[in-house]
Amino acid sequence: MTESSGLSIIGAGRGKPGGKCFRAFDPTANAAYGVEFHSASSSDIEHATTLAAAAAPAFARSAGAQRVILLESIANHIETALPSLIEIIPRETGLPEARVRNETARTCLQLRLFASVLRDGDWLDARIDHGDAARSPPKPDLRSMHRALGPVAVFGASNFPLAFSVAGGDTASALAAGCPVIVKAHPAHPGTSEIIGLAIQTAIRECGLDAGIFSLLFDAEHSVGTALVKHPVIQAVGFTGSQRGGRALLALAAQRKQPIPVYAEMGSVNPVFILPGALAARAETITDGLHASVMLACGQFCTSPGLLFAADGAGYDDMRARLKSLFAESNTATMLTPGIAEAYRHGIKALAQHPGVDVLAQRDSSGSQGGPALLETDAATLLAHPELAEEVFGPSTVLVRAESVAQLTKLAEHLDGQLTATVHAEVDELGNYATLLDVLQSRAGRVLFGGFPTGVEVNHAMIHGGPWPASSDSRSTSVGSAAILRWVRPVALQNFPDALLPPELQEKNPLRLRRLVDGKFSDVSIS
Amino acid sequence: MTESSGLSIIGAGRGKPGGKCFRAFDPTANAAYGVEFHSASSSDIEHATTLAAAAAPAFARSAGAQRVILLESIANHIETALPSLIEIIPRETGLPEARVRNETARTCLQLRLFASVLRDGDWLDARIDHGDAARSPPKPDLRSMHRALGPVAVFGASNFPLAFSVAGGDTASALAAGCPVIVKAHPAHPGTSEIIGLAIQTAIRECGLDAGIFSLLFDAEHSVGTALVKHPVIQAVGFTGSQRGGRALLALAAQRKQPIPVYAEMGSVNPVFILPGALAARAETITDGLHASVMLACGQFCTSPGLLFAADGAGYDDMRARLKSLFAESNTATMLTPGIAEAYRHGIKALAQHPGVDVLAQRDSSGSQGGPALLETDAATLLAHPELAEEVFGPSTVLVRAESVAQLTKLAEHLDGQLTATVHAEVDELGNYATLLDVLQSRAGRVLFGGFPTGVEVNHAMIHGGPWPASSDSRSTSVGSAAILRWVRPVALQNFPDALLPPELQEKNPLRLRRLVDGKFSDVSIS
Structure with a gap:
């Protein structure tokens, strides 16, 4: 070195x-x-x-x-x-x-x-x-x-x-x-x-x-x-x-x-919506995957799932019980800095002190350590207290009990802008929530059908951004x-002699670029 | 009606x-x-x-x-x-x-x-x-x-x-x-x-x-x-x-x-740079064209040329004399509103009262009428008083006498953002001003080689915008x-079943769009 x-x-x-x-x-x-x-x-x-x-x-x-x-x-x-x-x-x-x-x-x-x-x-x-x-x-x-x-x-x-x-x-x-x-x-x-x-x-x-x-x-x-x-x-x-x-x-x-x-x-809270059909079909896979996604890097990812929405019922209670035991058994882990760990503890404390929020599992921590935490609230409380939907950076998530599946779309409509939003559903049950996927596309830069939001693939189709406040410029x-x-602006050159044009715009297309020529795409030399 | x-x-x-x-x-x-x-x-x-x-x-x-x-x-x-x-x-x-x-x-x-x-x-x-x-x-x-x-x-x-x-x-x-x-x-x-x-x-x-x-x-x-x-x-x-x-x-x-x-x-002042070779080759065409461009629609175009730069010398004096007579012979014309005409008169008056500015020609006007005006200053005055380079909306322009051709690039560097910038030059004289065209591309949304900035073609390659203060967002x-x-943002869909995708993204490409598939452009159906 x-x-x-x-x-x-x-x-x-x-x-x-x-x-x-x-x-x-x-x-x-x-x-x-x-x-x-x-x-x-x-x-x-x-x-x-x-x-x-x-x-x-x-x-x-x-x-x-x-x-x-x-x-x-x-x-x-x-x-x-x-x-x-x-x-x-x-x-x-x-x-x-x-x-x-x-x-x-x-x-x-x-x-x-x-x-x-x-x-x-x-x-x-x-x-x-x-x-x-x-x-x-x-x-x-x-x-x-x-x-x-x-x-x-x-x-x-x-x-x-x-x-x-x-x-x-x-x-x-x-x-x-x-x-x-x-x-x-x-x-x-x-x-x-x-x-x-x-x-x-x-x-x-x-x-x-x-x-x-x-x-x-x-x-x-x-x-x-x-x-x-x-x-x-x-x-x-x-x-x-x-x-x-x-x-x-x-x-x-x-x-x-x-x-x-x-x-x-x-950053963002990356809401996850779990519909009853998916819960009935694969509750353990979803629950274990969500827990693992929250725990990744001690919750220190922008895409960590911080809000889990599901409708009240037997499936909900089973998921809740399994998540509770997973979080209770999870270890504390070292966070990036003592300041981040302290801010995390502060965020969890504020949530926990809220009268409409229950702490289902919480591991104590100090110094640079972060202790996993699972909290729970209900839809009415969340709708009345939007601050509960703000990001807490660290290994925690908030489970939200909706009164009914019909309420899930309403909850989606109340979300701020997000980097990601995830839906776990059976394809054939989505007919009942026709607008849910569309509402989420209006709220997030990336919408997942199944899976977990952590893990941001680096390729051509990835969008990591989203409406305010997930990012300051959702167009990017x-x-x-x-x-x-993000770092460019267009410039037009009018009636330039070919020799004064940059090669990218010269008539003979020396760089063999794909160009929009007189309204049609072309990657061959013009003359 | x-x-x-x-x-x-x-x-x-x-x-x-x-x-x-x-x-x-x-x-x-x-x-x-x-x-x-x-x-x-x-x-x-x-x-x-x-x-x-x-x-x-x-x-x-x-x-x-x-x-x-x-x-x-x-x-x-x-x-x-x-x-x-x-x-x-x-x-x-x-x-x-x-x-x-x-x-x-x-x-x-x-x-x-x-x-x-x-x-x-x-x-x-x-x-x-x-x-x-x-x-x-x-x-x-x-x-x-x-x-x-x-x-x-x-x-x-x-x-x-x-x-x-x-x-x-x-x-x-x-x-x-x-x-x-x-x-x-x-x-x-x-x-x-x-x-x-x-x-x-x-x-x-x-x-x-x-x-x-x-x-x-x-x-x-x-x-x-x-x-x-x-x-x-x-x-x-x-x-x-x-x-x-x-x-x-x-x-x-x-x-x-x-x-x-x-x-x-x-809006913008749309500077025009006239190099000596072009002036020697076709002074009348350039001068008459600039005058006509200023007069179009009584100067009420965002792209009206409001600053004309040329280097001192015989060619400059001839151009000045011709412009002066053209402006002196031009008629007043009806502007869009009395308020716009009044603001125009106010702008011309402020320029005319500046100690470093001469009025070469000016037609009186009142009410909704706008009287053409030609003003002149020198490079040192313009560099010391950037307010002289601000747009006056109406049928006027300011001729700027540069000390030398070498000073023209320096003047370009001092310009604010512009919708357009124009250079009149012979191709073989541009070797002496290698960076002028590049500097103008850093200052404007559209750079013209010859011609006049008014007349905004509506097509694919047109850019009507430019760095601040020509526009608030030069990226568009x-x-x-x-x-x-300007009106869209990207959204990514992850692991969506084909039936839930919009047709634009479905595997069979029912709309026959050109799409970037696994890094390569394709406009054929995938499966």
Whole structure:
């Protein structure tokens, strides 16, 4: 492992000491861990943004093929760093080695997915409408394609130290689009962040690209992130975290002279609806699967199922009893930070103290440990107290007893925006709940028929986002190949001589792109 | 012509009298015109939003083929209303009959363009990633496509009483996407708005669609528009108008509990750069064309060229002299409203009083008349006083004398976001200004090589939008087929039985859509 300097990465160099110092914390050992890290100073921030602004125009018009090499090189360097990651991530996050291996693989898969997106070129949405000089007035030649927005600020998330952090989906998709990236490292895993930041820095150098396209800024608190979002150079923001954090970034962006897109993925309670037919057919499979889904990573996934809806009756009582015993027998586990564990205990306590909520099972915990909890309420209480439907980040879920199956659709209509919503049903019983699936599609970015919401596949059809407050911009996804579209805007070129057009729009189609030519898709050369 | 009731159109019915009354104004006759119109009352607004909310889910999942029929029917009814439009629009706006015919044709072309977009189906961005039960963990089946956001508020613009008004591009694209639309009529052409609103109402009834998908609200001032943007039912806003108006809508939207997209197209100064080679080769063509472009519709186009940049020298002086005589010989013309004419005179006066600005030509005007004006400044003054680069809506332009050709790129770098930017150059002289075209692409939604920015073609490659403050969301266009993408968000369906999938995502591809299947485009049935 390279010796850590604890300093921010600014283009090809490093930041200067001077900002507030902090250290990582080992939640398993319950003790500080590793070297001291220095928060980026205001001159570090100015340096990083100046470099990003200078690098942005050339990076925006760089060849997609060059960015393919960059993304694949970053993935290769991250794989090379796997031994260091296996050493440091469990110390900084409490996550086990198997998770480090899985998340490294996923992170590299994401980088390579965007490389393949660049190879295909469809993300450019290249369009050509030929002119017609004989028309009156003459019809101009118009060609349009997507263009990078400019420098992007990315906030590392605590719960995925690789896949949603320094080289996570936001960074990978923004670099793919041709946007310089300035990452604000999450203070819970600074050593991990530094390793990945150095891998990116090395890859950029080896590819011969302008070093200004990437910087990594450390921050003990919030001042660096605040300065970044307000900085006029920054043209978009990517964030994964809490609603409080996301709302704060949106408020900062709203103070800017120039509004910019803020893509904040702020989590969700991921409601699960269990219809009687499914319960009758496979109660144990559903119950055990839900329990396992809640327990995954100690409940620290954005897609952890936090609300389970089922109608009163014998099936309900059996499910309740089985869930109760599963939760009662579950072990406490180490959470990412003592702060997250404390917030979890606080959230459970608030739920438990509510007069309409019963605690069915709860394991005590302290320090960085999180104890599983199963709570229960009824539909009337939930409808009257929407705060019971807010996310509690950790290994808990709330079972909601509906008066009748007919009430389930009404409960769905009262939900806020969600990343996911799940229905367990027999196909032939859905005729009785015709609108339930449609209501859920109006409330969520991803709707599951059966299965469990944890486990976010990285591919073309995945949508990880959803209506407010699950995300700040439901028109986008933060996972999957469509995530690249967050960082671009279309530009049209009118009556350009062919030689002045970018290759993507030249008549002979040298890149063999699929383009919309005079209203028809074509991937062959025009002339 | 149907007798005007002066009442809002609410679904299948009409609003109730009671709101503040107003009348249209004939700017040519300088007198009030037509019947009294009643501003929508708060109960009208509640009625319209309630109907829209109720209609939204079914409209979102309605077949594209059904919306094709709707859009084409609206176009047919508007064409049928042409005699009425030719009678009323010149009275309400001062625009001539030829313009009414052109704009009617354009409005119907827009409606039919979106019908063709629905027939193609590519806007849905349908994606399928098949599952793999053998993988560990099992890979889910994921399918995603765009889905309508929900009810949209559209603000009619004053300067295009048809193409950017009640059945303009915003309404056409939102209805195409499956979003109910509530239009706030522009008070400058209420009679025109009513005719078009009734055409839409009739088309909806004839197509058998829920009448709640469209309402048209009159408003003497701003209270109806304010209430709409703040209303929780509204899920997006479309607006074309002034920066002041656009900023006010953004501020209102920011006060909402749930943020929503606001697409405000707020105009632009549309800078034109004239390089020495082009000036030497065809000074008269360029000069005459620019003058004509400024004069079009009395300068009341968002794309009117308001800043002309050229380098000092003999060519500059000749162009200046010719422009001066062209502007001095140009006639005053009737503007849309006395208020717009007054704001124009105010804008010209502020420019003329600036110590660094010379008035080269100016025609006096009063009432609803606008007098052409040509002003001049130098690069240093413009760089020191960015307010000189703000749009003055009307038949004027500001000539900017640059010290050298090298300074032109620097001037481009100092520009705010623009709808358009134009370069007149010889191809072989552009080597000397390598970055000028690139800088302009970073500042504008559409960059022209030669030609003039007025005349916005309606097709697939047109982008009418641009970085702030030209528009509030540079990721979108308000003209052209891509405008439909403003009103949708993606939704993924996981492990849905085929029978529960919408036809767009069913395995057999009954609609024969082009879809991204396992990473490859395909428009054939899968099984």
